[in-house]
Amino acid sequence: MSPHPVGEGDLDVTAAEFVLGLLPQADHAAAERLLQEDRAFAQAVAGWRARFTELDDTAPVLPPGSGLWSRIARNPSLAAQAVGDRRAARPQPSALSIKPAWRGRSLRAMAMAAALLLAAALGYFAQDRASKPVLIAVLLAEGSAQPAAVVSAYRDGRIELAPLQPIEVPPDRALQVWTLWDRAVGPKSVGLLDQARSTRLTTEGIPATGPKQLFEITLEPRNGSPTGRPTGPILMKGLAETAL
Secondary structure, eight states, rough: OOOSOOOOOHHHHHHHHHHHHOOOOOHHHHHHHHHHHHHHHHHHHHHHHHHHHHHHHHSSSSOOTTHHHHHHSSSHHHHHHHHHHHTTTTSOOTTTTTOOGTTBBBBHHHHHHHHHHHHHHHHSSSOOOGSEEEEEEEEEESOOOOEEEEEEEESSSEEEESSOOOOOOOOTTEEEEESSOEEEEEOOOEEESSOOOOOOOTTEEEEEEEOEEEEEEEETTTHHHHSSSOOOOOOOEEEEEEEO
Protein backbone atom coordinates (compact mmCIF):
# COMPACT_ATOMS: atom_id res chain seq x y z
CA MET A 1 0.00 0.00 0.00
CA SER A 2 1.28 3.41 -0.86
CA PRO A 3 1.76 5.56 2.27
CA HIS A 4 -0.03 8.37 0.43
CA PRO A 5 -2.93 6.97 -1.63
CA VAL A 6 -3.23 8.55 -5.08
CA GLY A 7 -6.94 9.27 -4.95
CA GLU A 8 -9.70 9.74 -2.42
CA GLY A 9 -11.32 6.52 -3.63
CA ASP A 10 -8.13 4.50 -2.99
CA LEU A 11 -7.86 5.94 0.51
CA ASP A 12 -11.47 5.11 1.35
CA VAL A 13 -11.26 1.56 0.00
CA THR A 14 -8.02 0.96 1.91
CA ALA A 15 -9.67 2.24 5.09
CA ALA A 16 -12.63 -0.11 4.60
CA GLU A 17 -10.36 -3.11 3.96
CA PHE A 18 -8.34 -2.22 7.04
CA VAL A 19 -11.43 -2.12 9.24
CA LEU A 20 -12.45 -5.57 7.96
CA GLY A 21 -8.94 -6.98 8.39
CA LEU A 22 -8.56 -7.74 4.68
CA LEU A 23 -5.19 -6.05 4.18
CA PRO A 24 -1.98 -8.10 3.91
CA GLN A 25 0.31 -7.85 6.94
CA ALA A 26 2.69 -5.34 5.31
CA ASP A 27 -0.16 -3.11 4.15
CA HIS A 28 -1.80 -3.36 7.56
CA ALA A 29 1.37 -2.06 9.21
CA ALA A 30 1.61 0.75 6.64
CA ALA A 31 -2.02 1.66 7.33
CA GLU A 32 -1.33 1.89 11.05
CA ARG A 33 1.52 4.32 10.36
CA LEU A 34 -0.71 6.29 8.01
CA LEU A 35 -3.28 6.63 10.77
CA GLN A 36 -0.84 8.69 12.80
CA GLU A 37 0.12 10.91 9.85
CA ASP A 38 -2.99 11.36 7.72
CA ARG A 39 -6.10 12.87 9.26
CA ALA A 40 -8.23 12.10 6.18
CA PHE A 41 -7.33 8.41 6.42
CA ALA A 42 -8.17 8.34 10.13
CA GLN A 43 -11.56 9.92 9.41
CA ALA A 44 -12.23 7.41 6.62
CA VAL A 45 -11.44 4.51 8.96
CA ALA A 46 -13.73 5.95 11.64
CA GLY A 47 -16.51 6.27 9.07
CA TRP A 48 -16.21 2.66 7.89
CA ARG A 49 -16.09 1.33 11.45
CA ALA A 50 -19.33 3.17 12.13
CA ARG A 51 -20.91 1.67 8.99
CA PHE A 52 -19.96 -1.87 9.98
CA THR A 53 -21.02 -1.54 13.61
CA GLU A 54 -24.59 -2.65 12.91
CA LEU A 55 -23.39 -5.67 10.92
CA ASP A 56 -20.93 -6.52 13.66
CA ASP A 57 -23.66 -6.43 16.30
CA THR A 58 -25.88 -8.80 14.31
CA ALA A 59 -23.23 -11.51 14.00
CA PRO A 60 -23.52 -14.12 16.77
CA VAL A 61 -20.43 -14.85 18.86
CA LEU A 62 -19.28 -18.38 18.07
CA PRO A 63 -16.55 -20.00 20.18
CA PRO A 64 -13.88 -21.87 18.18
CA GLY A 65 -14.54 -25.55 17.70
CA SER A 66 -12.84 -28.03 19.99
CA GLY A 67 -10.64 -29.32 17.17
CA LEU A 68 -9.48 -25.93 15.87
CA TRP A 69 -6.24 -25.64 17.81
CA SER A 70 -5.31 -29.27 17.20
CA ARG A 71 -5.72 -28.74 13.44
CA ILE A 72 -3.53 -25.65 13.65
CA ALA A 73 -0.91 -27.58 15.60
CA ARG A 74 -0.83 -30.27 12.92
CA ASN A 75 -0.15 -27.66 10.22
CA PRO A 76 3.36 -26.19 10.75
CA SER A 77 2.77 -23.10 8.62
CA LEU A 78 -0.48 -22.24 10.40
CA ALA A 79 1.05 -22.89 13.80
CA ALA A 80 3.99 -20.60 13.02
CA GLN A 81 1.65 -17.90 11.79
CA ALA A 82 -0.54 -18.18 14.90
CA VAL A 83 2.51 -17.85 17.16
CA GLY A 84 3.77 -14.91 15.13
CA ASP A 85 0.39 -13.21 15.30
CA ARG A 86 0.29 -13.64 19.09
CA ARG A 87 3.75 -12.16 19.49
CA ALA A 88 2.93 -9.29 17.18
CA ALA A 89 -0.19 -8.59 19.20
CA ARG A 90 1.72 -8.12 22.47
CA PRO A 91 2.74 -4.46 21.86
CA GLN A 92 0.16 -1.78 22.54
CA PRO A 93 -2.64 -2.27 19.96
CA SER A 94 -3.33 0.31 17.31
CA ALA A 95 -6.50 2.38 17.48
CA LEU A 96 -7.31 0.95 14.05
CA SER A 97 -7.16 -2.68 15.12
CA ILE A 98 -10.30 -4.66 14.45
CA LYS A 99 -12.60 -4.84 17.46
CA PRO A 100 -12.01 -7.99 19.55
CA ALA A 101 -15.67 -8.87 19.02
CA TRP A 102 -14.79 -9.85 15.45
CA ARG A 103 -12.57 -12.67 16.71
CA GLY A 104 -14.39 -15.94 16.88
CA ARG A 105 -17.20 -14.76 14.63
CA SER A 106 -18.40 -17.17 11.98
CA LEU A 107 -16.85 -17.23 8.53
CA ARG A 108 -20.31 -16.49 7.21
CA ALA A 109 -20.38 -13.17 9.04
CA MET A 110 -16.95 -12.24 7.68
CA ALA A 111 -18.05 -13.22 4.18
CA MET A 112 -21.09 -10.99 4.55
CA ALA A 113 -18.86 -8.12 5.61
CA ALA A 114 -16.51 -8.66 2.67
CA ALA A 115 -19.45 -8.80 0.27
CA LEU A 116 -20.82 -5.62 1.78
CA LEU A 117 -17.46 -3.93 1.31
CA LEU A 118 -17.29 -5.03 -2.32
CA ALA A 119 -20.83 -3.86 -3.04
CA ALA A 120 -20.18 -0.54 -1.34
CA ALA A 121 -16.92 -0.03 -3.22
CA LEU A 122 -18.46 -0.86 -6.59
CA GLY A 123 -21.44 1.39 -6.02
CA TYR A 124 -19.62 4.15 -4.20
CA PHE A 125 -16.69 4.60 -6.55
CA ALA A 126 -18.30 3.78 -9.90
CA GLN A 127 -19.35 7.40 -10.18
CA ASP A 128 -17.10 10.45 -10.07
CA ARG A 129 -16.91 12.73 -7.06
CA ALA A 130 -19.38 15.26 -8.45
CA SER A 131 -22.13 12.62 -8.62
CA LYS A 132 -22.07 11.89 -4.88
CA PRO A 133 -24.35 13.92 -2.62
CA VAL A 134 -22.59 16.01 -0.02
CA LEU A 135 -25.75 16.59 2.02
CA ILE A 136 -28.86 14.46 2.45
CA ALA A 137 -32.17 15.34 4.07
CA VAL A 138 -34.48 12.46 4.99
CA LEU A 139 -38.01 13.83 5.04
CA LEU A 140 -40.22 12.13 7.61
CA ALA A 141 -43.97 11.93 7.22
CA GLU A 142 -45.55 14.54 9.47
CA GLY A 143 -46.49 13.11 12.83
CA SER A 144 -44.45 9.92 12.41
CA ALA A 145 -40.91 8.62 12.07
CA GLN A 146 -41.62 7.09 8.66
CA PRO A 147 -39.17 8.22 5.93
CA ALA A 148 -41.22 9.52 3.01
CA ALA A 149 -38.66 11.18 0.71
CA VAL A 150 -34.97 12.03 0.39
CA VAL A 151 -33.48 15.32 -0.78
CA SER A 152 -29.88 15.08 -2.03
CA ALA A 153 -27.64 18.13 -2.47
CA TYR A 154 -24.58 17.80 -4.71
CA ARG A 155 -21.26 19.57 -4.91
CA ASP A 156 -22.18 21.24 -8.20
CA GLY A 157 -25.28 22.87 -6.67
CA ARG A 158 -27.89 20.36 -7.82
CA ILE A 159 -30.69 19.44 -5.44
CA GLU A 160 -32.75 16.34 -6.20
CA LEU A 161 -35.89 14.91 -4.60
CA ALA A 162 -36.61 11.16 -4.50
CA PRO A 163 -39.93 10.01 -2.95
CA LEU A 164 -39.77 6.81 -0.89
CA GLN A 165 -43.49 6.11 -0.88
CA PRO A 166 -46.53 7.04 -3.00
CA ILE A 167 -48.42 10.21 -2.10
CA GLU A 168 -52.05 10.65 -3.04
CA VAL A 169 -52.57 14.09 -4.60
CA PRO A 170 -56.12 15.31 -5.37
CA PRO A 171 -56.64 16.59 -8.96
CA ASP A 172 -56.96 20.21 -7.82
CA ARG A 173 -53.92 20.12 -5.56
CA ALA A 174 -50.14 19.90 -5.92
CA LEU A 175 -47.08 19.04 -3.87
CA GLN A 176 -44.87 22.05 -3.20
CA VAL A 177 -41.30 21.62 -1.97
CA TRP A 178 -39.83 24.30 0.30
CA THR A 179 -36.49 24.99 1.88
CA LEU A 180 -35.54 27.21 4.80
CA TRP A 181 -31.95 28.21 5.49
CA ASP A 182 -32.56 31.55 7.22
CA ARG A 183 -35.64 32.38 9.28
CA ALA A 184 -35.18 36.05 8.45
CA VAL A 185 -35.57 35.20 4.76
CA GLY A 186 -38.31 32.64 5.26
CA PRO A 187 -39.11 29.48 3.31
CA LYS A 188 -38.58 29.47 -0.45
CA SER A 189 -40.28 27.21 -2.99
CA VAL A 190 -37.93 24.93 -4.90
CA GLY A 191 -40.44 22.70 -6.66
CA LEU A 192 -44.10 22.15 -7.60
CA LEU A 193 -45.27 18.63 -8.48
CA ASP A 194 -48.62 17.19 -9.55
CA GLN A 195 -47.57 13.80 -8.17
CA ALA A 196 -44.79 12.23 -6.13
CA ARG A 197 -41.85 11.60 -8.44
CA SER A 198 -38.10 12.00 -8.57
CA THR A 199 -37.14 15.43 -9.82
CA ARG A 200 -34.44 18.06 -9.82
CA LEU A 201 -35.43 21.00 -7.65
CA THR A 202 -35.13 24.66 -8.62
CA THR A 203 -31.99 26.29 -7.23
CA GLU A 204 -31.99 29.73 -8.88
CA GLY A 205 -31.51 32.39 -6.22
CA ILE A 206 -31.03 29.75 -3.52
CA PRO A 207 -27.72 29.65 -1.59
CA ALA A 208 -25.76 26.42 -1.51
CA THR A 209 -27.40 23.89 0.77
CA GLY A 210 -25.91 23.71 4.26
CA PRO A 211 -26.16 21.39 7.27
CA LYS A 212 -29.41 21.66 9.26
CA GLN A 213 -31.17 23.36 6.34
CA LEU A 214 -34.87 22.52 6.43
CA PHE A 215 -36.75 20.90 3.55
CA GLU A 216 -40.47 20.21 3.62
CA ILE A 217 -43.35 19.35 1.32
CA THR A 218 -46.82 20.83 1.70
CA LEU A 219 -50.12 20.22 -0.08
CA GLU A 220 -51.02 23.39 -1.98
CA PRO A 221 -53.44 24.55 -4.71
CA ARG A 222 -52.73 23.13 -8.18
CA ASN A 223 -50.80 26.25 -9.25
CA GLY A 224 -48.87 26.54 -6.00
CA SER A 225 -49.22 28.61 -2.87
CA PRO A 226 -50.94 31.95 -3.62
CA THR A 227 -48.85 33.74 -0.97
CA GLY A 228 -45.37 32.49 -1.80
CA ARG A 229 -45.28 30.82 1.60
CA PRO A 230 -46.56 27.41 2.74
CA THR A 231 -50.32 27.52 3.29
CA GLY A 232 -51.38 23.89 3.14
CA PRO A 233 -50.74 21.04 5.56
CA ILE A 234 -47.15 19.85 5.96
CA LEU A 235 -46.84 16.32 4.57
CA MET A 236 -43.20 15.70 5.42
CA LYS A 237 -40.04 17.50 6.50
CA GLY A 238 -36.41 16.97 7.44
CA LEU A 239 -33.04 18.62 7.98
CA ALA A 240 -30.02 18.29 5.70
CA GLU A 241 -27.09 16.38 7.17
CA THR A 242 -23.61 15.70 5.84
CA ALA A 243 -23.60 12.58 3.68
CA LEU A 244 -21.32 9.72 4.74
